[in-house]
Amino acid sequence: MVREGEYLFADKPEPLSGLTVFGTHKVGQLDGQDVFVQCYSGRPQDCLFEKGQSSRLIGLRSFLSSTSASTFQMLGAACQLYAWEIDHRYCGRCGKETVLRTDDRCRYCQPCNHRYYPKVSPCVIMLVTRGDQCLLAVHERSTVQMFTALAGFVEPGETLEQAVVREVEEEVGLQVQGAEYIDSQPWPFPGQLMVGFLAEYKSGEISLQDQEITRAEWFHFNELPELIPPPETLSGQLIRAYVARRQGGQQYE
Numbered sequence: 415m416v417r418e419g420e421y422l423f424a425d426k427p428e429p430l431s432g433l434t435v436f437g438t439h440k441v442g443q444l445d446g447q448d449v450f451v452q453c454y455s456g457r458p459q460d461c462l463f464e465k466g467q468s469s470r471l472i473g474l475r476s477f478l479s480s481t482s483a484s485t486f487q488m489l490g491a492a493c494q495l496y497a498w499e500i501d502h503r504y505c506g507r508c509g510k511e512t513v514l515r516t517d518d519r520c521r522y523c524q525p526c527n528h529r530y531y532p533k534v535s536p537c538v539i540m541l542v543t544r545g546d547q548c549l550l551a552v553h554e555r556s557t558v559q560m561f562t563a564l565a566g567f568v569e570p571g572e573t574l575e576q577a578v579v580r581e582v583e584e585e586v587g588l589q590v591q592g593a594e595y596i597d598s599q600p601w602p603f604p605g606q607l608m609v610g611f612l613a614e615y616k617s618g619e620i621s622l623q624d625q626e627i628t629r630a631e632w633f634h635f636n637e638l639p640e641l642i643p644p645p646e647t648l649s650g651q652l653i654r655a656y657v658a659r660r661q662g663g664q665q666y667e
Contacts, residue, residue, distance in 0.1 A: 437499040437514055442488040451492035453499045474602065478646050486646075490602030494532060497604055502530040537606045538577045539565035541652040542590055544615035544632065548656055550639065551586065551630040561631075561639040563649040565608070578611050586630045587621035590614060596655055599648040610648045612656060635660040 437453035474493055477486050498521075505512055505523035512521035512530060520529040541563045542549040550561035566581035568574060578593040590613040601608045620630050633639060635657045643650035 436503065437495070439492075439495045439519070441491040441495070442484065444485070444488070449488055451495055453496050479644055483646070487600055490600055493602045494534075494605045498530075498532040506530075533605050535606050536568040536574070537565055537601070537608050538568060538574055538581060538611060539563050539608050539648055539652065540578045540582065540590075540593065540611040540613045541649075541656055542582055542586075542588060542613050542615055543656055546634055546636075546660055547632040548635065548653065549586065549588070549615070549620075549630060550633055550642070550653075551627050554626050554628050558641060559629075559639075560641045560643065561629075561633070562643050563610075563652050564627075565649070567606075574609055574611075578613050582613060583618075583623075585622075585624040585627050587623050588618040589616040591616045596652055597648060599651075601648070608648045610652050612652065 435452050435454055439451050439453075440448055441451050442449050474489060477489055481489070499514075502512055502521045504510065505526055505528065507526045507528060508523065510523055510525050512523050514520075515522050515529075518529070520531045522529050549564070551564055552559055552561055556562075564582055564585050566577065566585070568577040569580070572580070574595075575593045579590055582588050582590045592614040593611045594613070596610045596612055598610060599608045600606075620632075622628075622630060638653070638657070642653055645651060645654060
């Protein structure tokens with residue numbers, strides 16, 4: 415069961431009474447079986463307590479390194495669909511209650527004839543490279559001094575490659591070229607699709623332009639900082655892909 419980015423685990427899972435289910439969605443398959451998420455109103459943990467069961471809430475981020483990529487993707491989809499259901503139970507135009515259509519994954523307002531689809535926000539994440547060096551930065555919101563790749567949302571009317579160039583210049587004052595697509599990753603915090611690139615340094619000196627970045631430095635691929643993103647993240651994958659290339663195809667741990 416999912417609620418606001420946390421997962422509820424019960425000692426003895428069983429159907430819950432007294433709660434309204436306002437959405438059921440398939441999020442994938444596990445061991446050949448379809449997996450569904452049910453969106454409840456109310457507090458499922460209270461129902462479990464009344465049944466004499468203990469339960470615990472676990473945040474989505476804790477699953478990132480403890481489950482497979484496919485399982486985490488399903489859990490992330492469940493969180494995103496729950497948030498979408500909660501945010502669009504009522505029409506933003508007229509205030510009337512929307513209904514979940516069975517022929518399309520959308521919530522529908524009949525008076526307005528308007529459909530609300532799950533929101534996915536595209537983001538670019540890019541590792542800037544300069545020969546044997548790559549640029550890593552520390553974000554202001556980071557609770558530890560973790561060095562990671564630069565990232566930002568794609569603006570309306572902008573291509574992914576244009577977003578890479580703009581974000582690098584806005585954040586650290588550098589010009590880049592040759593954005594090379596590497597991979598993508600759903601990032602349900604709360605609903606991004608991360609699109610990863612390697613971008614080649616063109617010109618400029620590091621100048622922090624964005625208050626979200628507190629530190630940015632060039633690092634030799636053999637002398638990376640101790641704390642970088644784990645391989646389960648797209649940022650970590652970009653760093654490791656770059657290092658593997660510089661090492662002649664060897665895998666970086």
